[in-house]
Amino acid sequence: MTNRTIVHLEINGRMQALDIEPRVTLLDALREHLGLTGTKKGCDHGQCGACTVHVDGERVLACLTLAAQAEGQAVTTIEGLAGSNGELHPVQAAFLEYDAFQCGYCTPGQIMSAVACIREGHAGSDDEIREYMSGNLCRCGAYPHIVAAVRQAAEDLTAHKQAAE
Amino acid sequence: MRDFSYFRAGSLDDARRAAALPSAMLLAGGTTLLDLAKCGVTEPESVVDITHLKGLGDIRVDAQGAFIGALARMSQIAEDAGIMTHFPAVSEALWQAASPQIRNMATSGGNLMQRTRCAYFRDPATFPACNKRAPGSGCSAIGGVNRNHAILGTSQSCIATNPGDLAAALVAFDAMVHLGERSVAVDDFFLLPGDTPDREHAIEPGEIITAITIPASPAARRSTYLKVRDRQSYEFAAASAAVGIELEPDGRTIRDLRVALGGVATKPWRARAVEDALRGKTLEPETVQRASLLAVEGALSSRVDQGVGRDGNHYKIELAPRVVARAILKVGGVA
Numbered sequence: 291m292t293n294r295t296i297v298h299l300e301i302n303g304r305m306q307a308l309d310i311e312p313r314v315t316l317l318d319a320l321r322e323h324l325g326l327t328g329t330k331k332g333c334d335h336g337q338c339g340a341c342t343v344h345v346d347g348e349r350v351l352a353c354l355t356l357a358a359q360a361e362g363q364a365v366t367t368i369e370g371l372a373g374s375n376g377e378l379h380p381v382q383a384a385f386l387e388y389d390a391f392q393c394g395y396c397t398p399g400q401i402m403s404a405v406a407c408i409r410e411g412h413a414g415s416d417d418e419i420r421e422y423m424s425g426n427l428c429r430c431g432a433y434p435h436i437v438a439a440v441r442q443a444a445e446d447l448t449a450h451k452q453a454a455e
Numbered sequence: 456m457r458d459f460s461y462f463r464a465g466s467l468d469d470a471r472r473a474a475a476l477p478s479a480m481l482l483a484g485g486t487t488l489l490d491l492a493k494c495g496v497t498e499p500e501s502v503v504d505i506t507h508l509k510g511l512g513d514i515r516v517d518a519q520g521a522f523i524g525a526l527a528r529m530s531q532i533a534e535d536a537g538i539m540t541h542f543p544a545v546s547e548a549l550w551q552a553a554s555p556q557i558r559n560m561a562t563s564g565g566n567l568m569q570r571t572r573c574a575y576f577r578d579p580a581t582f583p584a585c586n587k588r589a590p591g592s593g594c595s596a597i598g599g600v601n602r603n604h605a606i607l608g609t610s611q612s613c614i615a616t617n618p619g620d621l622a623a624a625l626v627a628f629d630a631m632v633h634l635g636e637r638s639v640a641v642d643d644f645f646l647l648p649g650d651t652p653d654r655e656h657a658i659e660p661g662e663i664i665t666a667i668t669i670p671a672s673p674a675a676r677r678s679t680y681l682k683v684r685d686r687q688s689y690e691f692a693a694a695s696a697a698v699g700i701e702l703e704p705d706g707r708t709i710r711d712l713r714v715a716l717g718g719v720a721t722k723p724w725r726a727r728a729v730e731d732a733l734r735g736k737t738l739e740p741e742t743v744q745r746a747s748l749l750a751v752e753g754a755l756s757s758r759v760d761q762g763v764g765r766d767g768n769h770y771k772i773e774l775a776p777r778v779v780a781r782a783i784l785k786v787g788g789v790a
């Protein structure tokens with residue numbers, strides 16, 4: 291008899307029930323069981339950041355999280371970032387504007403990480419952005435453009451927040 | 456990764472009972488456990504998730520010191536205002552460790568229990584010989600590629616480095632590890648490899664780290680963590696130093712000094728010889744540099760005899776004292 295468990299996750303605002311083996315990581319649950327392939331598998335060992343998603347609003351690595359551990363929690367992936375009308379999130383828009391990628395494989399992880407990095411208040415200077423984005427490797431070496439995009443998005447989001455207050 | 460059963464513990468007693476079963480393992484942030492399970496290094500039959508236990512995630516700092524619950528995340532500890540003020544070395548050790556994502560996941564308890572990054576240890580399929588993983592099988596690193604291996608506290612059986620940054624800071628400031636019924640000084644919690652490198656921590660099956668406490672001290676309040684590594688971020692230490700200092704009212708005589716090294720030893724390494732040599736001395740570069748050489752007293756490097764330019768970890772013998780001296784001068788306000 292195979293060992294299975296039912297896991298309930300709120301993925302991008304929608305409750306989902308999964309019937310999976312307990313060893314299934316959140317990354318494999320998203321990609322293999324839910325068809326959400328925007329979240330990438332780079333190293334599968336916590337070393338590259340390609341699998342970055344938000345769990346209850348915090349950036350984590352889906353490859354080192356068991357889906358079962360996230361029972362009942364809210365997961366946001368790159369697919370859930372844009373507005374319902376398809377309007378891009380300011381960080382997505384900035385990545386396009388600044389050409390912050392080459393092959394694009396690391397990009398979903400970079401963007402998810404950047405959204406959190408800005409929200410945490412760790413995008414105050416280029417050095418701080420480099421330090422707090424260091425968990426996302428880019429094999430194409432698009433780093434200068436990534437830093438520029440994060441800086442721009444941080445400024446846009448702060449201006450937006452101030453305007454709203 | 457081998458299949459396992461998953462159990463979400465509802466209480467500490469629950470968790471202790473479940474974890475005492477053979478082949479059961481506690482799961483906190485999962486950043487060591489799942490990584491090594493995928494490597495085939497750990498093969499739990501059951502995994503006991505303790506992340507939903509209540510009351511184990513608190514961080515409190517008062518005049519006596521710091522209380523850090525075992526489930527407090529690395530990112531929370533690093534950014535805690537009390538820790539930043541009273542134990543800057545602890546905060547700095549944490550924000551310079553791993554990545555923001557990992558720090559959001561990893562817990563203080565799991566952090567102390569993290570395993571070595573020895574590449575042979577992590578690759579059982581290619582390198583069957585590893586005394587830490589398979590007692591008695593030999594050591595692939597001795598005579599192998601050992602640039603990242605330890606120069607202090609090594610044995611004939613194992614030269615693997617303890618990679619923890621937090622642990623080095625805790626050892627410098629005499630922290631205690633609490634295991635429910637009993638407590639252990641953090642320096643005694645980590646074991647030297649000796650003939651039993653498979654045994655790394657003074658913890659028994661079924662025991663759970665519940666908290667870490669650190670006594671307050673003027674040296675802890677004036678402290679720093681200096682980490683030198685192959686790249687500037689998201690990398691383990693080639694050599695690091697947790698240093699705290701207390702000066703006499705004259706502002707230049709050293710009253711108290713704490714020094715611990717990371718990245719160079721088989722366990723977080725308190726450098727008491729450096730502390731003793733400098734207590735009562737004047738804080739000035741030459742004295743500090745000379746005393747810092749005592750940090751690597753008895754160090755053994757593991758050169759690779761065959762092959763050109765394979766100098767193993769010999770560079771750490773020169774690097775470590777420099778890191779110590781730089782950290783002392785920095786925290787003392789001299790450099």
Ligand SMILES: Cc1cc2nc3c(=O)[nH]c(=O)nc-3n(C[C@H](O)[C@H](O)[C@H](O)COP(=O)(O)OP(=O)(O)OC[C@H]3O[C@@H](n4cnc5c(N)ncnc54)[C@H](O)[C@@H]3O)c2cc1C
Nearest residue numbers: 336483484485486487488552553562564565566568620664
């Ligand atoms: C890519 C990468 C880079 C890293 N870089 C660094 C770095 O630069 N510096 C650094 O210090 N660390 C680094 N780490 C290691 C990281 O800090 C540890 O993996 C993490 O702290 C482990 O905590 P966890 O909560 O995820 O533990 P888990 O993986 O959940 O558990 C680890 C072990 O501890 C046991 N355990 C967990 N909690 C308890 C408890 N309360 N009581 C008893 N046993 C327990 C588990 O059974 C398991 O055996 C890195 C890790 C990765 C993957």
Ligand code: SF4
Nearest residue numbers: 573585586594613614
């Ligand atoms: S150094 Fe230790 S962990 Fe590495 S191969 Fe040798 S015995 Fe194993």
Ligand code: FES
Nearest residue numbers: 332333334339353
């Ligand atoms: S795939 Fe998760 S960090 Fe690389």
Ligand code: FES
Nearest residue numbers: 392394428429430
């Ligand atoms: S764009 Fe190719 S890996 Fe980053």
